Amino acid sequence: APPEVKRVPLEQKQIQHPVGKRLVDIALKKKSNLIASADVITTAELLKLAEEVGDHVVALKLHTDIIKDFSMDFIENLKKIAKEKDFLLFEDRKFADIGNTQELQYKEGIYKIGSWADMITSHVIAGEESLKVFDNVGVVAIVEMSSKGTLTDDYYIGKALNVAESAPNVMGVVAQRKVSDDLLLFTPGVNISTSGDNKGQQYNTPERVMRGYHTDFMIVGRGIYQSANPKEVAQEYQSLGWAAYEASLS
């Protein structure tokens, strides 16, 4: 059943984080609450997908460590597309270590995430101070996961939320329910043609996450990049997501 509390419209949200504000501005301008997850394994596929879905998304989510031929040239090309089509780059690294290690993973190695990402995901399992190392970026804290059997029960979610809400660089959370009034909510596990995979993923519809969970942004991976026509399908998710958001306001 939909929550009884009314949703606060995006333009009235009190967003503190500058990256959160940028994301909301893009959403209102494009009438989109869609983030495409580009879980493809070559830079050619990724750049093609970025061109195809770019007009319809507020951000493109990446797992750069699955890309076979990653390079900084690729990042430069991707940044050009992001600028032209006005979307943010969101690295789904899901950091989960002590601050010092996370700092190295964030700044060093071959990905140099801190030099290009607008947003990143991080677990909060190592506590608030571990998050301090993420500078010049919007942190999206994982407080609840979408998969069957996840350990993120109510107790975990409450504790994780405390950490997320006290870290000033956290702009939002990943969860499958409304958890916070102050942070933006991001919900993965969205697909209109299937209810799950055989590896534990569980899917909801755009309607369900927008009207039921009052999420701010839905994240769609295989539903878009594995479709026959990613551009058309991204546009379809965009209109379904925005219509469900508008319906959830009244």
Ligand code: 6AU
């Ligand atoms: O639509 P899919 O199932 O193809 O892809 C979902 C995307 C993947 C996951 O790594 C990610 O969303 N994800 C996350 C994120 C965004 O952090 C958390 C979670 O609980 N479930 C989930 O699927 O790139």
